[in-house]
Amino acid sequence: MKRVRLTITLRKDLVDSLDRHADGVNIRNRSHAIEALLSDTLSRKVNKAVILAADQGITFRPFTYEMPKAMLPVKGRPLLEHIIARLRKYDIRDISISVGYLKEKIESYFGNGSKFGVHIDYVAQEKKNVGTGGALKQFQLRLIKDEPFFLIYADVLTDINYTDFARFSSEHKSDIGALALTTTATPELWGVVKLQGDKIIEFVEKPAQNSARSHLISAGIFLFTPRIFSYIPKNKKVSLEKDVLPDLVKKHSLPGYVLQNQWYDISTPAVYEKVLKEWK
Structure with missing residues (x-):
């Protein structure tokens, strides 16, 4: 710039x-x-966050027979509480959570959010496995027309600087939003991103092994404007990573914000064990 x-x-x-x-x-x-x-x-401040926390966490059974994946304990607090505390640190206090499996465990623990210094409301997924896009689509009528918001996957733990991410997005003036990115030695397990400068020019969800053209991947944190909803079909299973983002980055200028922070996708018990040892 x-x-x-x-x-x-x-x-x-x-x-x-x-x-x-x-x-x-x-x-x-x-x-x-x-x-x-x-x-x-x-810059325009981002006050709103949407967290997708309806995952059943099948790979974490038998633990997730009793609790949703987002409530797995990390250093004495549920995973979801770490995410909410991080948002509050950056004064993002209006939070909506997508819940499904064992939703009462999340709702009874967090309530309206007042004891955590935030306001929380919930949207229940009535159908199983609607996909990340389908889950996000349910919030369309709850968001202010022009208000940007963070979208966060509840199994992602990171010490991201949300203020810096919002500043980055504002500087690039995308009318859709921006993606947070990170690097990994095994990119084929995630949505692989190719950058040209700060602009994302390619997004491929879980490419064939050894065919990934980059070690940059989606970090599971996004900053969107409500325009994203016009690219998500109604009443069907939709994956942001498979059905929306690959075409979106071809048609629009979406910047990629590369994290320099701790980042974990708690997708397997092995990663969870690593988090328990390393997270500070």
Whole structure:
């Protein structure tokens, strides 16, 4: 993105605050700190998140005979609570959760969200296995027409910076949204993404082994505008990764935000065991 050189004079205490804000990783220096703070102030804030938490977690049986996958404990708290706490940290407090299997376990634990510092409402999946797109489609009438929102899969655990992701999406001005990406040594297990600069030019869900053209994959976190709903058919099973995103990236400019953070897709007991050891 094109930048313009400026010369400004600031109070020393503000400069000291900028220096403390620059961590050398997410914020590189004073100029970057000023840019980030201005962007946060001037960019449209994202206050809404949708979490898909209806997965039965069949691979986690017998544990998931008693609880939905999203309630698996991690460091003394359910997986879903870690996701909600992360959202609250970035002041994203309006949360809708898609529930299905053993939904009463989630609803009774979190209630309306007030004891977690957020507001939570629920949408129950009446049919099994409607796909990620089908689950998202159920929220169409609950979202404000032009309000952007985060979409998060409830089996993804990461220390993502949601403010930085929202800033990235705002800078790229996509009318559909942006995808969070991460890297892996086994990309064929996920939706593989090919980038050109920051633009996603190809999305292939679970390609044949050794045929993946990139080690970048979808991280299971998205920032969408409600325009995404016009690409999801009604009343049928729809996978975002198989049925929507591959064509969408060909027709529209969708940017890819590459995570520099911890990231786990808790899809198997082996990954869950790794999370229990490594998550901080």
